[in-house]
Amino acid sequence: xxxxxxxxxSGQVKELKVPPPSNGDSRGSWEEKEEFDRDHLGLSTKxxxxxxxxxxxxxxxxxxxxxENAVTVAVSSRVLxxxxxxxxxxxxxxxxxxxxxxxAHEDEPFAPGPAFPFVKVKRHTDSQRHQCxxxxxxxxxxxxxxxxxxxxxxxxxxxxxxxxxxxxxxxLFDIVLVTYNHAHVGIRLxxxxxxxxxxxxxxxxxxxxxxxxxxxxxxTNLYLSADAEKVRExxxxxxxxxxxxxxxxxxxxSESQLRVAFDGDAVLFSDESERIFKAHGxxxxxxxxxxxxxxxxxxxxxxxxxxxxxxxxxxxxxKGHRLDCPIRxxxxxARSAASSGIRALKTLRAWGLEIDEALFLAGxxxxxxxxxxxxxxxFDDQMFHVEGAAEVxxxxxxxxxxxxxxxxxxxxxxxxx
Amino acid sequence: xxxxVENTDVKQKDADRALIVAVTSRSVFESGADDDGxxxxxxxxxxxxxxxxxxxxxxxxxxxxxxxxxxxxxxLITTDRQQQQQSSRIISSTRHYGLEVGRxxxxxxxxxxxxxxxxxxxxxxxxxxxxxxxxxxxGVVSAQLDQHAASCPSEQLxxxxxxxxxxxxxxxxAPASQQAPQSFSAQLGEMRQRFxxxxxxxxxxxVTSRGGRESxxxxxxxxxxxxxxxxxxxxxxxxxxxxxxxxxRPHFLLSVGFSDLKE
Numbered sequence: 001x002x003x004x005x006x007x008x009x010s011g012q013v014k015e016l017k018v019p020p021p022s023n024g025d026s027r028g029s030w031e032e033k034e035e036f037d038r039d040h041l042g043l044s045t046k047x048x049x050x051x052x053x054x055x056x057x058x059x060x061x062x063x064x065x066x067x068e069n070a071v072t073v074a075v076s077s078r079v080l081x082x083x084x085x086x087x088x089x090x091x092x093x094x095x096x097x098x099x100x101x102x103x104a105h106e107d108e109p110f111a112p113g114p115a116f117p118f119v120k121v122k123r124h125t126d127s128q129r130h131q132c133x134x135x136x137x138x139x140x141x142x143x144x145x146x147x148x149x150x151x152x153x154x155x156x157x158x159x160x161x162x163x164x165x166x167x168x169x170x171x172l173f174d175i176v177l178v179t180y181n182h183a184h185v186g187i188r189l190x191x192x193x194x195x196x197x198x199x200x201x202x203x204x205x206x207x208x209x210x211x212x213x214x215x216x217x218x219x220t221n222l223y224l225s226a227d228a229e230k231v232r233e234x235x236x237x238x239x240x241x242x243x244x245x246x247x248x249x250x251x252x253x254s255e256s257q258l259r260v261a262f263d264g265d266a267v268l269f270s271d272e273s274e275r276i277f278k279a280h281g282x283x284x285x286x287x288x289x290x291x292x293x294x295x296x297x298x299x300x301x302x303x304x305x306x307x308x309x310x311x312x313x314x315x316x317x318x319k320g321h322r323l324d325c326p327i328r329x330x331x332x333x334a335r336s337a338a339s340s341g342i343r344a345l346k347t348l349r350a351w352g353l354e355i356d357e358a359l360f361l362a363g364x365x366x367x368x369x370x371x372x373x374x375x376x377x378x379f380d381d382q383m384f385h386v387e388g389a390a391e392v393x394x395x396x397x398x399x400x401x402x403x404x405x406x407x408x409x410x411x412x413x414x415x416x417x
Numbered sequence: 418x419x420x421x422v423e424n425t426d427v428k429q430k431d432a433d434r435a436l437i438v439a440v441t442s443r444s445v446f447e448s449g450a451d452d453d454g455x456x457x458x459x460x461x462x463x464x465x466x467x468x469x470x471x472x473x474x475x476x477x478x479x480x481x482x483x484x485x486x487x488x489x490x491x492x493l494i495t496t497d498r499q500q501q502q503q504s505s506r507i508i509s510s511t512r513h514y515g516l517e518v519g520r521x522x523x524x525x526x527x528x529x530x531x532x533x534x535x536x537x538x539x540x541x542x543x544x545x546x547x548x549x550x551x552x553x554x555x556g557v558v559s560a561q562l563d564q565h566a567a568s569c570p571s572e573q574l575x576x577x578x579x580x581x582x583x584x585x586x587x588x589x590x591a592p593a594s595q596q597a598p599q600s601f602s603a604q605l606g607e608m609r610q611r612f613x614x615x616x617x618x619x620x621x622x623x624v625t626s627r628g629g630r631e632s633x634x635x636x637x638x639x640x641x642x643x644x645x646x647x648x649x650x651x652x653x654x655x656x657x658x659x660x661x662x663x664x665x666r667p668h669f670l671l672s673v674g675f676s677d678l679k680e
Contacts, residue, residue, distance in 0.1 A: 064629075064655040096613055182614060183623065183637070183650035190634040201629040202656065207649040208615060214651075217660035 064201065065170035067219040071308045073155065074176045074215055075146055076225040099184045106188035146224070147198045150250060151376045151395055154258035156199075161326045162312065165319050171312065176218050177203035178211040212237050221308045224397065232400050240305040242379055242397030245386055251393030253374045257326050260309060261375035262302055262355075263385065263399075264333035264344050270298035271381070271402030273340070278403055282363075289340035297347040301401050302379055310353055328356045330373055336362035367392045381405070419524040419532050422508070427517055432537070435490035436604045438471065439522070439538040440464050441548065442495045442507050444562055459510040463544050464562055466570030467668045470618070472517045474574050474608070477618045481611055487604065492536055494522040496529040496548050530555045539601045542669055558601045560669040569666055573620050576605065577667030578647070580625035580636030598671075599643050606644035614648075622649045622665055623673075629654050636673050 089098050146152055155173040162172050181189070183205045193200050204214045212233055215223055223234045223241035234241035253259065265274045277285040309327055316325040331348075335341040337360035348355055359369055366385050370378055371392040378389045381399045389396035423429065442448075445468060446459030471489040478485045493511060495501045501523045511518050524532040530552050533541055541552040541559040549559040609619055623640065625633040633652040640647055651661055 067656050095615075099614065183647040184614075186637050186647065186650045187634060187641075190630050190637075193630060201652070202654045203630070203633075203650075203652050205650045207620065209649070213664045214661070217664055218656065 065172050065174050067174070067176075067217075069170035070172050070174035070219075071221045071312060072174045072176055072218050074178045074218060074220040074223045076178050076180075076211065076223070076227065076230055099182060102185045102188055106185075106191060108188075108191075146244075147196070149246075149395060150253045151258075152199065154253070154255075154376045157256060158258050158312065158326050161321075162315065165321075166315065169315075171315065174202070175199055176220070178214050178218070178220075178223075179203065179205055180208055180211060181205050182207045212239070215239050222302075222305045228398070228400055231398075235301050235399070235401050238301075240302045242302075242399045244377075245390050245396045245398065247390040247393045247395060249393050250395070251371070251374060253376050257328055259328045259330065259373065259375040260306075261330040261332050261370065261373060261378040262306060263378075263380040263382075264331055264335060265300070266381035266402035266404060267300050267302050267379050267399050268306060268331065269300045269303075269344065269347060271300070271404070272298060273343075274381075275403045286336075286339050289335075289343050293343050294346065295343075296350050297343060299351070301399055303351070303353075306353055306355070307351075313354070329354075330375060331355045331358040332361070332366055332369055332373075332378070333359070334361050334363050334366075336360055370394045419522060419528050419535075420504070421532070421536070422504070422521040422523070424508075424511065424518050424520060426512055427519055430488050430490040430519055431486040432490070434486035435488050436540070436601070436608065437490045437492060437536065437538050438540045438542065439492040439494045439533055439536065440468065440541075441543040441545070442493055442500050442503075443497075444542065444544045445493060445516075446507070446510055448500065448503070457506065457509055458513045459506065461514070463564060464542065465514075467542070467562070467574075468516055468518075470570075470572065470574035470668060473572065474618045475517065478608070478611055485611075487608055487611075490519045491517060492520045492522055492538060493518045494529060494532060494541075495524060496526060496543065496545070498525045501525050530557070533557045539597070539604070556597050558597050558671065560671055562669055563662075563667075565663065569663075571666050571668075573618055575620050575622060575665065575667045577622045577624060577662075577665060577670045578636070578640060578645070578673050579670055580623055580632060580673050581627050602640065603644035606640075606646060609646060609648075617648070620648045621645055622651070622667060623647045624651045624653065624658065624661065624665070626653050626658055627655060639673050 089101050152175070155175070159172045162169065177200045186205055189203075189205070192198075202218075204211060204218075206214065210233070211230070215234060216237070216239065220234075220239055223231065223239050224244050225231050225234075225241070226244060228243045231241045231243045262268050265271055273285060273289060276288045306329060309329055313325055313327050313329075316322070316327070331344070333341070333344060335344055337358075341358070341360040345358060357373070359373070361369060365388060366380075367388045370389050371394075375394060377395045377397055378386075379397045379399055380386050380389065381401055382404045383398055386396040386398045441464075443462070444464035445462050446465075447462040448459060468491060471491060475488045478488055493507065493516075495503070495507070500507070504521070504523050507523075508521060511521075520536070522529075522532045522536060529548070533552055534555060534557065538557055541549065541557045542562050543549050543552075543559070544562045544564070546561045549561040552559040605619075605621070609617065609621055612618065621640075623633070623636055625636055630652055633650060637647055637650065649665070651665070653661060
């Protein structure tokens with residue numbers, strides 16, 4: 001492996017291996033706190049409100065960034081907090097009755113119920129800005145999960161730092177709820193948001209119409225949903241989108257630095273090379289990449305999101321915060337540094353995109369690497385890798401794009417791409 | 418002098434139960450510079466798709482219940498002398514397109530607002546902001562029709578309520594009475610209830626522009642207290658309305674309630 005080949009690219013990429021996370025908290029103190037929390041909180045049905053959440057107000061007025069200025073993350077909610085009883089009403093008596101039932105109960109906030117994986121978030125006693133709650137049970141709707149999850153909290157952290165440096169700027173992360181849901185459940189939704197003190201201030205309830213147009217109107221930079229169909233629809237319209245998968249057990253991640261990791265082919269780049277690999281095998285793939293080293297790869301569905309992150313990163317660099325930038329990006333690819341990786345790096349450079357760390361696995365499994373870097377979210381086009389990520393406790397997002405979707409996603413690729 | 422003419426082509430609605438909507442002739446038909454032209458029939462104007470949508474609602478209401486009396490009763494009204502003198506052309510154009518207009522009201526600038534009151538009009542629609550404002554001052558629920566409404570018409574009648582007081586449509590002060598808006602809302606709400614969630618010929622949409630989710634919640638509750646169930650809700654919290662409105666494609670916009678002005 002030639003380091004020179006790697007260093008040809010951006011100065012950011014120093015090594016092939018990953019240094020330990022620079023901003024991690026020490027393990028010891030975590031475990032202590034966990035013990036304390038368990039004893040203290042026990043099993044309460046009502047999640048404690050998240051206090052210290054920064055209200056988005058500025059001097060009495062309400063301050064929300066304009067969508068075109070913000071990095072907008074749209075989340076969707078397929079099913080709003082459907083309990084078992086409600087599910088029965090829905091299935092047996094149909095949607096009209098279900099909605100009537102919703103209205104009859106609308107002063108009761110939606111309660112989390114069974115069906116979704118486990119969320120466990122740590123309590124931090126030193127930072128008042130994000131006091132988290134232990135939700136010691138499963139959540140019915142991943143909206144609640146999303147609110148509590150490390151990704152969203154990291155977005156909030158970055159916003160905090162941005163506001164410190166650029167108090168008047170609208171270039172912040174903004175989260176919007178875009179849902180097919182009917183506005184009949186609007187009041188109940190709002191009651192629920194209030195009750196759980198969720199982050200949502202902006203939403204679209206389209207009453208059944210496609211939300212795609214609204215995603216565009218919100219200048220959505222990233223659309224996350226639990227529903228693969230909607231994600232596919234969004235991708236087809238050129239919107240960066242991914243299906244979120246929650247890990248059974250979340251690994252600890254940095255609290256002060258948002259880390260976003262991307263697969264290369266069919267995520268940041270198009271799936272053109274993957275097609276060759278699938279059709280003609282690994283050797284042909286290497287040959288093709290070498291021959292086309294100086295030809296840029298075409299862009300993939302998440303290139304724009306990386307770009308948006310890069311813009312925010314530059315704002316920190318401009319104020320002398322390159323070393324402690326609260327956003328860090330990673331490329332985690334099965335390409336190899338010595339050969340096929342060069343084309344990827346050259347492409348990124350030509351696009352003017354910096355990626356902080358490029359990890360070339362040459363076909364090795366991604367799990368151990370993800371475990372090392374601990375991203376808040378990892379994007380991959382292959383379910384095999386998405387599942388692998390979830391297994392090591394990483395929030396993984398599947399990008400259902402490209403040739404990989406036409407193959408059995410459970411197929412274990414020997415030298416996986 | 419105002420002349421009111423029944424359209425004999427169309428079955429008359431029950432005046433007590435119908436939701437009476439007046440639309441200006443200038444909105445419905447495109448009157449060119451040459452109004453004395455040789456052509457008998459006007460071209461269609463901005464409000465044409467709206468009338469068709471109202472008609473579709475009536476058709477569906479009658480499908481559900483042939484004896485339905487809560488229907489839209491459309492009055493075509495002229496609001497200036499020039500149009501007032503085009504009565505025969507207006508009538509023949511209406512017939513030509515088979516529009517379900519119950520009555521024609523030939524009035525001028527000075528007396529059209531009186532006509533609205535005399536005819537118990539519950540909703541007045543015009544492409545002219547001044548006219549909408551004048552009618553509003555007389556206590557008639559009014560809305561200015563958007564030019565864009567015609568460019569991408571929806572088959573479904575889409576009524577947009579604006580939840581923020583800042584989105585006032587007329588610059589005139591609010592009418593003293595709350596009765597007119599509330600009774601209109603109640604009837605519209607009742608009409609909407611005749612249909613199910615999906616495949617309804619009418620949809621009620623709410624947009625709150627400025628405040629956060631609380632203002633949207635308040636608007637939803639207010640509308641509900643007026644008997645209106647909302648189908649789609651958009652809480653913009655400061656995002657520009659333009660792109661959203663072009664997606665929502667309402668036929669016309671109303672304020673939730675003038676009581677909101679106090680907030």
